[in-house]
Amino acid sequence: MTTLTASFAGRTVFRIGYGAAQLARLHDRRGEAVALLRRAVGLGVDHVDTAEFYGFGLANEVIREALRPEDGVLVVTKVGADPNPGGRLPLRQAQRPEQLRASVEANLRGLGVDRLDVVNLRRLDTGPGLRPERDQVVDLDDQLAVMTALRDEGKIGALGLSSVTLDGLRRALPAGIACVQNAYSLASRDDEDMLELCAAEGIAWVPFFPLGGAFPGLPKVTGEPAVHAAAEALGVTPSQVGLAWLLHHAPNVLLIPGTADADHLEANMAVGEITLDAATLATLDAIESRSNEVPIG
Template sequence: MASPHSSAASARSGGSGLLAGRTVSRIGYGAMQLSRLRADRDAGVAILRRAVELGVDHIDTANFYGDGFVNGLIRQAIRPEDGVTVVSKVGATANPGGPRPLRLAQRPEELRAEVEANLAGLGIDQLAVNLRRADAGPGLRPDGDQVVDLDDQLAVMTALRDEGKIGAIGLSSVSLDVLRRALPVGPVCVQNAYSLVARDDEEMLELCLAEGIAWVPYFPLGGAVPGLPKVTDEPAVIAAAQAAGCTPAQIGLAWILRHAPHTLLIPGTADAGHLQVNVDAGAVELDDKTLADLDAISTRGRRGQDRT
């Protein structure tokens, strides 16, 4: 679902970066929240079309978002000529009626089944896929038969790549040790929880930079789950937003872009106004003093909270 001739190429917010061998805008779109729009499918399609109009050419999704509903929206809304790179993830599956919206699906056969489900739901033959582990960050922890060795998982992921079903392999919710062990397969991106106030993975970020791996943080503003600190509550962030004439959220996103040149953002929303604000964060400039004030904010990252 990607074309080398993106209509948005001239309007990349925040500049451009590399993902799976493609040049993309540094501000993409995380589609998870579109699952809220199950009762208004047209609104979901409209959000995706608006994202393309704003220059978004990188969408993050998963078959377990809305039990296939979100992938169906993407299939309906995104056209080959849009030049959008779609990245999905496996390692979990939808859990309708369960205590959480998903459950882990870490076994090799489950990873293969989820890749197939993503391809069918998106109506494509190949896509980039993140292996969502459960080693780090907010989220479920594996037990029983869900405790699976990384080598067994990478074996099926590389087999699927050899078969042409996976175009590129990424990692999500991983520890530094897992990333190091996975380097031989050539991961193209890492998705971990990371924000101005939760910088636990700074060493991993630096390793990604050294290895040419895109850093794609989720929860870039914190606060997405109970107990996670919020970037927008920080006095220094609020002060910077007032001085720049923008929102605290835009300051938080702009800081991440400035902090690491290989970062690609995937802020999510189901609201067109918020989508515009997120994309506009790419134009926010931080002077040296403001950047120093933000850098001085202490990190209070906490691991182990629930997430999807």
Template sequence: MAAGTPSSDTTATGAPRPGGPGAFAGRTVSRVGYGAMQISRLTEDRAGAIALLRRAVELGVDHVDTAEFYGFGFVNEVLRDGLRPDDDVLVVSKVGATPNPGGRLPLRTAQKPEELRASVEDNLRSLGMDQVPVVNLRRTDHGPGVKAEGDQVVDLDDQLATMIALRDEGKIGAIGLSSVSLDVLRRSLPAGIVCVQNAYSLVAREDEEMLALCEKEGIAWVPYFPLGGAFPTMPKVTDEPAVVAAAESLGCTPAQVGLAWLLRHSRNTHLIAGTADAGHLEANIAAGRIELDDATVAALDAVPSRSAQVPLG
């Protein structure tokens, strides 16, 4: 990778790095991070939410993915109260959508430049930060989820100009992308993209060419829906016979096999599997220690890839 091979095997707190060290936005972080979206399920148990976050840090997580629209700001507030400066956790948020309380879906697109700027300000406020280390521009070009319509279809160049201005002002540290096509990534490279978040898993590998470009450019690849199955029509990694067989052979769960395959498939992959359960958190982090032999990898690689293009109409 362009940023070089990270060498630190422990986090700032002294914990071993689950999944080993990886390069991300000029830093070294654990390749198994934590997607904080599921913390929104703990809105009635703030102390439990903070305890779960602290447990993730104890287990070696130093990369947390969030958004202002997760729990209508609750998740960001938990991160603000639960993370400590000496944890040295890389917080990655996103803009391009905002909370939609009372709506059919809990979020709505917010793609206009002024909305992107407002969302960054909202993140700064709820996270209690002077600068959000990484902010992903969440577009709707690719993958499952809501699609931009009408005046929410905004030119990429206008959006990138706003993101670059926010970086120049010091309000964000670096720019990432989410739910984007290969063409959008290529057009965005001059802006200095540090990560890409797209729906990707063993059973939905449409983005192999994009992953290869990220490897070439030293861009962290951060798959969301890493086990598929987020919507009823999406295939599930854990339903695949090859995955089940590998889990039985290794003495682990099918979900852990799916996560371990992602780490093995590309060295610049960073996981952000999320959960609101401490036991599941520990299992996800333990997936970073699973070794897949060549025969197992070959069997998993032979699993057919299907589409992750699932609209939320």
């Protein structure tokens, strides 16, 4: 069985956390959302990923209500985009330094804290999603300058990067990077070199879309025959196999699967109990990796 803890931002955390984006599905059932997050903590979650633009602030509000200091949960948020109620997409680019600072302040208010544990700078360089346009084309160094200033001011504990290129990560290393969040899954391993660099530098690798398939054209892990065969042999679901492969693939991988369903939450947490033997891993590793470059906006 693979080791189920890893170092992240100076802490030791359970490698299966919780991504709060799906809490937006419970916007009319606030009590259920709070109870779900409490259940996650009860199952061992001590790393929650959020953003002010998740549910137009709802996710942060639920986290503020549900989590207690004694829970010891590391809360990771992100900046680089802001809520966009009524827009074609639910978020808009917010890449300029003054927008990053304003987004940090918004997350502080939403979470009701004086300091954010970890803040990911959401670049727009790679992976599925928005691409910068006009005044949103901002140099990484300018962004890192404001983010490190916020860290020096005590408003941020540690810095991360999201949707970043390998070159961008290398440029950012002197600033001190705690984690990288990029789209990555068994079926789409474009960033293998970046994952290896993160492992060498002691940086947590926190993949989003860990099962792919979130948008049309994204390779879908659960569509792979080898994944289904492994799931049948192990008596688990194909989704669980896809997540378990990530845990086995590299020791610095942290998972943040999201869900609005308690049963699904328990299935995600049970992934840590799945052991993939050498033969199964070899079969899964042989799955062809396909690009995840699918613009959605």
